[in-house]
Amino acid sequence: MDDKMDDPQIIFSMPKAELHAHLNGSLSQTTIKKLMDLKTSHQCEDVFQLQTMFATLSEDHNKTLDECFQVFKVIHQLTDSEQSIYIATVDVIKEFSEENVLYLELRTTPRAIDGSFETYVNAVIRAIDDCRKENVPILVKLLLSIDRSKGFDTAKKIVDLTISLGHTRNDVVVGLDVSGNMADSDITDYFPLLFKIKDAGLKLTVHTAEVRNDAEAEAILRLKPDRIGHGTFISPSLTGSSHLIHLLKETNIPVELCLTSNKVCQTVPSFKDHHWKIFFDHGIPFSICVSNSNASARTVTAPILFDLK
């Protein structure tokens, strides 16, 4: 099987649900250009430096997972104001809708804007509300993310905000995602916060086993989140053991599988070697997701599956 798909049109036209989309990982080139122009119009001094960084990032080659995390640091410089976050969110929603995504569960990590996480989240929610008012034909819900590399205190603020919005805006905010670089932290430090989310009746999804750490993967599965993201190194083809996949099957936790993201970040060598087939054969419930993409990358995953089956 070829790792490239020639004709994604059929997938464009299919109605889809997207359950794992990072807001700042979903900016199209058009939106990036728009946000860059916004910086220029505000006469930001760092705009030339940003342009150079984006030119380098746009070079078409796969990146390691660590390099992917560096990319976000650059993208975050573009979404650093209420206005830019609003524009980014509206664009991402409309672009998913244009690709016939009917249910979009967007996730994003609030950053302090003028010292306030609320400002960031309010800009995202205002964009979702405005798309609803405009009758964009897509249902959008929001997960707030904690970035596990940012420490407990920041995570606590985001968890408290999630719980508060889970009451006041439960038409939009459905729960929490745990993301960020696995190498940077011990996930169990965050467990008291994750229990708070569960106790508040909110949904929880956790990036799990993107790189190998069997003890951590087991601890997350035993925590029983509502979903897990990736689950790459749960696969016996990579760990050489069936222990984690049996545990996953026992807990029956659905997995957000992100084929393109895994390939680009090189946590799997090729689509052919992706663990989706092993999960399929074990009867693990999963959803095919994008995680991070530009608009043109979003629709390649499903044809790959058709091809493999």
Ligand SMILES: CNc1ncnc2c1ncn2[C@@H]1O[C@H](COP(=O)(O)O)[C@@H](O)[C@H]1O
């Ligand atoms: C590739 N696999 C991944 N694994 C873990 N976390 C990831 C990720 N891809 C993205 N993120 C998380 O999402 C943030 C960008 O979107 P937001 O600023 O939140 O909208 C990244 O900074 C990282 O924390």
